[in-house]
Amino acid sequence: MSKQINVALIGNPNTGKTSVFNALTGLNQKVGNYPGITVEKKEGVCKLPRGVKAHIIDLPGTYSLNASSLDENVVIELLLNKNDKDFPDLAVVVSDVENLKRNLLLYTQIKDLEIPTILVINMADRMAYKGISLDLEYLETHLKTKIALVSTRKNQGIDKLKNLISNYKDLSISHCIDLSEIDPAYFKNLQSAFPNQLIYKLWLVITQDVNFGKTDRNEIDAVANFKTKSKNDLKRLQQKETIKRYQFINDVLKKGQTIDVANAKDLRMRLDRVITHKIWGYAIFFIILLTIFQAIYDWSSVPMDFIDTTFAAFSEWTKNQLPNGAFTNLLTEGIIPGLGGIVIFIPQIAFLFLFISVLEESGYMSRVVFLMDRLMRRFGLSGKSIVPLISGTACAIPAIMATRNIENWKERLITILVTPFITCSARLPVYLIIISLVIPEGRFIGLSYQALTLMFLYLLGFGTAVLSAYILNKVLKIKSKTFFVVEMPNYKLPLLKNVALTVLEKTKSFVFGAGKIILAISIILWFLASFGPGENFNNAEEITKKAYSTENLTSEELQQKIASHKLEHSFIGIIGQAIEPAISPLGYDWKIGIAIISSFAAREVFVGTLATIYSVGNDDEDTIKNRMAGEVNPILGGPLFNFASGISLLLFYAFAMQCMSTLAVVKRETNTWKWPVLQLIIMSVFAYIVALIAFQLLK
């Protein structure tokens, strides 16, 4: 009968665990969550020779078994709990050939738990380039394990690894170091108090603040009381332990690994010096951002115009092909303009993610993290907050989830609270259309005003986030300790495949995620705008004719009047006018009000909504932009979207917390309604006030 081996993949972040996991399991994998917390859990199945199957877990990245984050707690809890159904029969420690020294610390700790362990040395393809050579036999003997030299990129060594996994019973479980040497008397005492327990396990329980709720409780609780040493003494012992481990690793690597330094490093070090420079670093980052926004504008204007006119023409064509009727109207006034309102943003979104993923893949983003740490500290954030803040440009939801690797709770909470200020991809369509309506097209030293405005809005979001972090840092009274470990991967030429996949995936999730909602909303809106209750709607024609009977209107003008009368008394007109008093001080009419309300489901609905509302009853099929440009402000006269109302709307969208899903995620990550509710109230009030001031000053 086939039996299943439980295998845990363990290793520092970025050593390629997930890549190894993918190589082993292929498509046989699923992603879930650890119960009760939001750490991602990846598991899969790998078929081994002789019908054996391995159940493989990709554990979160861990620097050591000294827990400092939620992710690391997960690893420790699993390794200490023999009763967990996932408790590994075999640990596969994944290390990166370029960072062996640091990676092996965790390895020696796992060995001390007496779990059979295989060492994977990944990224073998980098060895020649870096001038690294390894004496595998020597390393296997001294590290007391079997080693698989792997390159997931070149697909090498995976078969050997599978073989080692299926023969895991042959692995030695002896320790690499003797822990008790750091204080023989103390450890002797400890061992004799708990003769059946592993000494390293006891030591972990004593020194770590992990929740050991799941481990064999009785014994462990007793250990926790066994604190015959003061806190300071324990700290000192821990330091000694770490030093001892590194001494061991150094000794082993001295013989087992040779690095031809002349071969390597130089370029990287020189580049790093410039890129993380106190002044140049920021200047370079700023220039890169400028280039990105300029490119987003210049490169996508052609495809966008093409899409806009195509949809308008398509709508016109459909109207001519189909017989008159309600469904034809639904298609040409509801569905097609609604869809056009989403497709049009594909070019810009694709370009934004193209740049972000190139920066990430090339290794530049990690330098930005490092660079920003200096700056972010002052605002109560961590350098690591830059990753959520940058992913926030896609969507606040994954960004808020990405805060999990910030070790310090206060910094994490602050990052969660300020991330929604970052301009997410759902705000982008709103910004783009309004900018194109109210910002003139000229250029300033080669940069278009419109691109500069967009960049300003991104900076505004970022600045507000950082400023609120500063305030929160002063206001919140939470004590927690600070760590900062940052990974500096090598500069790499971005893999075209990875970049293409990211762009494709983000664009797809934008189009399909938002597309479905927009389609549904445009159908409903069309209905609400095309029908209405009572006399005023149903007899619109007569009423309007009567009202204008004295004036000499062409039949076209009359049709226009009838249509707007109908819209005003349709269901949506009634709802819109009910809220108009609240928003007219901001320079909006009730149609914008409807768009704002419907965009609480998803911000990107805004443009589609306006497109639908404006095209209902409108005979000449025009582009979305032209239609919006033609709207007239009912109270003040003049174009509805002018500089004042445009800026006011931009600011409103920049600050308002207008996304149900984000609120839900904040609740989940903070485990209370307190934070999301505060966020909603404060951000909305702030947005309203700023938009109000802006409009009143500019009008």
Next chain:
Amino acid sequence: MNTIIQNILVVIAIILALGFFIKKLFLKNQKSKKECGGGDNCGCH
């Protein structure tokens, strides 16, 4: 296509759209408890 068919199609479209929202709200609540792994598709939009 005559008027009746057009009207029927409209009613179907509206029912589908409403159904989609009801399903979306309903499913979302379930999903966020269970297997939201942190992908971009999760809960967003």
